[in-house]
Structure formats: C-alpha cells, structure tokens
Amino acid sequence: MLDRKNFLKNIYVSKGLLTANVAMAFIYFVILTFWFEKGNTYLYWFLIAGEVYHVWQIVMYCYTVWPRQRNLFFDPDYRPAVDVFITVAGEPVDIVEKTIKAAKVMDYENFEVHILNDGYVAKKDNWRDVESLARTLGVGCITRKVPGGAKAGNINHALKNTSKPFVAVFDVDHVPHRDFLKKTLGYFGDHRIGFVQTPQFYKNQNLNEVTHGAWEQQELFFGSICGNKDKINSVFMCGTNMVIRREALEEAGGMSESITEDFITSQYIHAKGWRSAYVPEVLAEGLAPEDMLSYYKQQFRWARGSLEVIFKYNPLFRKGLSWDQKMQYISSAGYYLSGLFVMINAVFPLVYFFTGAVPFQISTMALAVAFLPYIFLTVLTLMISSNYSFTFRAVSFSMSSFLIHSKAFLDIILGRKSGFTVTPKKGTSANFIYLVLPHIFYIAITFLGIGVAMARDGLTASLMSNISWSMFNIAVFIPFIAAALPSRKFSFALKPKYASAV
C-alpha cells in the first residue's frame, strides 16, 4: 500500500530521457510541418497550431521536472504569531466544525483561529449558525456585511481585522494536521520567503469516480509539478493550505480580487522579490468535488481564472518576475487552453468522415515513425516524474473537460462575466448525464461518420487511420462519461490506496 507521501516523493528523471523527449517532440513537429503535402489549408493550420501548443507544453513540462537542487532554509525554532483563516461561504456547519476543531488543536504556541464567514454576503441561510458555532468552539468569527471580491475580498476584509505577521489560509473543507504550522513556519526563518504552500490532499478520493478522477489530476500537480516549480522559486499559492507573510501580502496590495486570487496574488508577491516555498508533505486533508456538476464548476472557475492570467494579467509583461517565473506562470495558465486543441483534434476525424478533407496527404509511415516514439517518451516521462501515480483516468478527466475549458476561453474572449462559485462540498447522486451529452453525441456522430465515409471511399487506409483517432478520443471520453452516471461508485481501485490519516 502506498503511503500518502509517496506521490510527493521527488523522483529523479533522467536528463537523457527529458532531452530525448524534447528532441523527439521537435523532430515530430518538423516532420509534421514540412514533410508532407498539405491538404485542406484550414485543417492544416489548426493542426499546426495544436502541435505548437503541445510541443510548448511538453518542453515546459520537461524543463519544470529537469533535475535541480534547492536547499531551503528551515529554522525549527522560528515561531512567530499566526492568524489562521478558515474561509466559509455557506458550507454545511458540520464541515466547518471539523475544520475548526482540527485547527484549534494544531501543535503550535502562538496562533489564533478566525472563521471568515461570507455566508451573509453570499446570502446563505446558515451564516448565523456559523457565528454561533464559532462562539461555541471559542474561535473568532469575522462576518462580512459588504460584498465584493469573493474569497479574496473575504480574506482582505479579515486582514484589516487581524494583525499577526503571518496568516494561514484554509478552505473550510481542508482539515489541517496538528503539525501544519510547525512544518511550515520554520521556512519563514528565511526573511525573503513570502509564502509557503502545501499540497491539497483529497481524503474522499475513493468515494466515487469523480473524486478519484479529480484527485488523480491533482496528484501530478502537487507531486512533480509543484515540487519542481519550487526548485526554481516558481510555485504559486493554491488558495488553501498555505501560509503567507502579511508584509508580503500587503506589499502585493492584498489578495487580488479575481476568480483565481491565489494565482494572481502569487505573481504580485513574486514580482516584489519575495520567494516562495513548497512543502511536499500532506499537512491538511480536503474534499474533492463529489459529483460531476461540482467538478464542472470547480474546473470552470480554475480555467476561467487561469486564462484571465494570460489575457488580463499576463506575467510576461510583469516587471520583477524572473524568466523562470514568467514561463512557469504562463505554462500553468496555458494548460487550460488544452481544451481548445482537444476539441480541434477530436473534430479532424469527423471532418474526414463527412467531407473527406484532411490536413495532410500522407502516404508513408514517416509520421507514425516520428509520432510514436514522441508519445512513448512523453508517457514515460509522465510515469517516472509522477512516481507512477498519473493515470489514464486523469488523462481522461483532463481531456474530457475540453468543453469547460473552451467555454472559459470563449467567455474571456467575448468579455462575458462570471462570478466566483464555491465548489459544493457535498455531492449528490443525481444524474449528471446531461453534462456529458456532447461526449455521447461525439460517439454517435463518429459511428454515423464512419458509415458515411465507408459508403463514399470504401475500406481505405485513410479511413482506418481516422477511425483509430476517433476511437482514441472515445476511449478517453468513456471514463468521464461513466463518472457522470448517477450514484457511480468507484469501481476500479476498491482497496484504499493511501494509509489512514497521519
């Protein structure tokens, strides 16, 4: 059985493998771009645009996980006073209670717990219950009466009403371990450290396929990606399970009041010359979205916020950030552009089925000779760098979220506004099949298209190739569709993968 630290283990990835992966990505790209006779011009350029994006993501990933050393200073005796913020916006009281109780018993001398109660401004019925709970449990409760700025506004409001030099922030569903403060505050012994981030661990990951899929996506991010971003001083705040130096936050102008306040505020803090640290140890345990609707809302919020970074707060033009930081911010935000390219790639076979149009006239196997090693190496890099924790289901969830990501992109381009939606903390067993109707429609239209193409061209190599690509897409969509079915219990990894709570 794996322990809950296993996914955080920093795995050495051979430089030879990473170099080969990048080299193969470029070879593939060059062959694809220049080797073949062009087909339909529009399809050609869409495909090239998608490949530019993919090569960029691969190069950035390989650069991120490139083996490096960073020795962070940690002073175990550094014990400054801390304000502990637990952000609440109408979540069930029993969830709030658990987190408060865990926060109160943290093994640290000098801290004060505050409930940042946004239930009133969020027009939730239970805001008074939260105040009453705080009184009962003997913790502070800061209830906002003036709305604005969503979660960031809530934190900024609390900052004005507290004064300790450090603030620890927890979402209400993230229960801190006793040693959370002990294991994070010591890093601030280095007076250049502006914030310390710890992983978000979903303790309900084995509840169903949505929680598991959501967790498996997180695992790569909080495992190899954050662990390696840390080595180039580029890790960013992730909204919860973090400690921030008040001085750094104030220099950055407080929490940026946008959908992804954490991401943008991190940029501002880095731009002011502060450093960041990442503690690769599970020090708090949270809840993954428990149903497909919650997952959609969470992903949309992250996608919208991250894409805003590219289109509104582009780090490339921010002074004070190092090139490493600029590239890391832009590549992390750029992940959410993948939806567009997944959609484009999924459409190519359909276009062929119904019109016969292709981006290239390919008569040899040169493309496969370049593409397959490139994919093998990419998968191998992902396997090793994630300590063999990245799964096909995670790929499925990432790729199948293409509509959410594309909608977020479209909203930004069209200037549509969208508010901060708190991810629901308790799932329902409702039927969310309507959320995956586009995927089901894709499957249906694929089979119809195969029939049309076969009637037009007969059984040709081009048809087989396009059938294969569409089958790839369908195989990727299937776990996602299955997860949207009502009361879908987790069926693959029935035995718990992680040891019980530390």
Place this chain on the structure above:
Amino acid sequence: MSYFVFSRQSLRLDESQSLWQTSFSVQRLLRIVASDVHVPFYHIILHFWQVFFGNSVPVARILSLIFFVLTIPAIYFLGKITYGKKIGALAALLVTVSPFLNWYGNEIRMYSLFVFLTVLNQYFFIKIYKNRKEGQTTWSLYALTAILGALTHYFFLFQILAQVIFYFLYRKSFEAKSFKRFAVIISVLAVILGIWFYYVISLQNIGFSRPRLQEPTTYNLFDTALQFVFGFQSDHFNSLVVALWPLGVLLTFLTLGRSSKIKPDTYYLFLSIFVPIILSFLVSITIQPLYLARYLILTVPSLYLLLGWVFSTYTPRVSSLAQVALVAVMIFMLSDESVNVNLAIKENFRLAAEVLNQKTGPRDAIIISPPFTIYPVEYYYRGPGTVTTLPAWNRFSAGGIPEFSEDKLIKETDQLKSSYDRGWLLLSYDQGYEKDIKSYFDNHFQRLEAYNLSPGITLYSYKFNYNEDPLARVK
C-alpha cells in the same frame, strides 16, 4: 497441430537451399554456407539430422518444430523470472498461437533455432542480472547460448549489442566480477566469429546465391511488427491494419496507471527489440539492404513478453479483455495463414513442378529465373525436360550468379532455341529483370500457355521451333 497444418506445404526456396546445402559433407557444407549469407550451426545440425532420420521435407521440418516447441517452456521461464508466472504463461501462449513463429517452426531454416537460442540466452542474461551471485553454470550456459546463437544467425549480434548497452546502463546492478566475465565471453565470441569471417573472406565468393533485398521504407517497420503478431496476411489487409497505428497511442496511454515502477528488465526488453530493428533499418537505408522481418525474429519473444507486461499495467478488466482479444485474433490469423492459398510467402513450387512433370517432354527446356530458384523446382521436378536458368548459372563452379544483361539474354536464349522445341519459363522472386525476360520471350516466341501458380510464381510456355518432328531437324 502446427506440424499437420504446415508440414504439407510446398518446399520453399529457402528450404530447398537448406536441403541442398546440407546434403554435402560437413567440409563442403561449411564452404557453401560461408559463401552464402549465413553462419553454419543450424546447417551442421540439419546435416546430421538428415544422416540419422532421412532427408524428406517433413522430417527436415520436424527439426525446426522441435526448437519451436522447446521455445514455449523456455519463454515461460524467461517470463517467470522477468515478471512472474502470469506474464510467463501469457508469453508462452502467444508463442504457441503465433502465426509468425508457427510458420518458421515448420520451415527448414535456422529461425526456430535462432529464436530458441535467443530466449535461452536472454533467460541466462536476466538471471545473471537479477542474481548478483549467479554461479558458474549460469555464466557457462550464457556463454554457450551466446556463441551458438551468433553461429546460428548474424543478427544474434544485435542481441549481444542490446545486452552490452543494458549492461552499461545498469552496470551497478550486476556483480563486480561481471565486467571481466562478460569481457571474456565477448572476446571468445569475437575470436570464433573472427575465424569464421577469415574463412568466409578467404573464399572470395560471398553471397553468391543471395536474393537482392529491397531497401526498406518506414512502412516495413510497421509491417514487420504486424507480421510478428498477425503473421503473413495479404498486402491489402496489412495496409489496413498498419493504418490503425494511432491505436498504439491509446495502448500507450492506457499504461498510465498506478502500476509498480518500470523495472530495468522492461528497458532491457525494449532494447532487445529496438536495437536490432533500428540498427538493421539504418544499415539498410545507408549501407546495404539487409532488413528482413524473418532476420528480426529474435525480437519476437521480447515483443510478446513486453505485450504481457503492457497488459499487466492495465486495469484488470481492460487487461483481461486485451489478452483474450489478442489471443483470439492471433488464433484466427494462424488459421487463415494455414489455409489461405493466396499468400505470396507460400511459394508453391511443388505445384509448378507438378505442371511441368505433366506437360514437359525430352525436347523441352525448363528455364528458371532468377537462377537461385532452381533448388525447389529441381527438388520436385521428375520430368524428362532439361532444367536450366536465366542467366545461365553453374552452381558447381566457383563464382556467384552471373549478372543479367540484354546481350546475355539474347545469346543464351538463342542457344536454348537451337537445342529445344519448347521453353517453359518459370518466373518468381523478381530481381529487377523479370519484365525484360518476359517481354523478350513474348516478342520473339509464340506463347502457348500461362499459369499463375501461386502469388509471385508464374509459368509460361513458348514455342521455340515450329517443326515438331525431330527427324525433320535432322534432315
């Protein structure tokens, strides 16, 4: 079953060469094999096999079948020490139903021995790698299989190269003394092969009967992989299945899962597949074409083991489904391969000889082109006609097969015309001049009959002289 299905097939060109080469004394056999493109271990075994058990085609094929059958438990044990019993058993099952290995398990050539020695050698190599304190016996058997393997087929050296690369990548995992031991084994191997090469070069007659190989394309790489799994199928089928290559991307992505770490053994298997294939491909497109799927048969056991490992990384449901589907498809392909008469690989020279036996008389010339295809026809032909080749070739004199030229064609055909009434032209294995010969005959003689005997083998008869009465010519 394999024997009953495949042993009844016609003797093929390569098989007839094996029988011809091994019909001589060991000394002469060595000279003939050295002049060809192979190494002699299998030929020596086959020579003595025929001495003891007779030289009929089925008996000679049984020798290959024995090595094929022995490969099944051998790969089980290799799989067992590499990944465990389950993958060992799956690999053994894949070998058993493999259309490709069944084919060569019934061919009078060195390939089933080559595979068997490859598996044994890999077994001892993995054993040495896994157990740092492996005893003298294992080392000796490793050395023996390495030497015999290299004396069975030159491509075995690619396996040694893959092992050398693996050794240097994971040197720390091997015992301290291993470097010295490997160095000694490779030195002994180099000396033995050095002696053989010296002998080959001293003959100054290398590759005299070798067919001209085509320069491979990227398509051949995929076609090879296809043959290893699905055996020999029609070109149309192959082109359709090769086009399914994007499913390889899906199979790769499906390996992403909470699997245990990729063990170095897996990297070794990768190396043992890709080193031979990539190097032979690169050599073929840059120096000299030597890429043939059957020469790369040594990679098949590793491929099956690797498939077993890949399936083991899938979720249990997907894994079971994939295994059952693969085995079922392979059995289907094996059945098709055994009954389908339209496969070019089947080379039905027996049928050609049967037609000739029935149709030819003492004043008929049986003209075989290219010359090296004379062996299987000669084996079956019992008619009164004279068997000759175009270009004319005397196998028993020094020197290789003469080059083709238009002048020679005219001259040699004129000689045939002056001596025989009819010419039976048997064409196969196009060496680049088949069309020239055919069109010359069509333009200069009256064509009487034409037979498409099996894919790639055609027989035509031409009238050389209009006076059918031999006495008239005498007058």
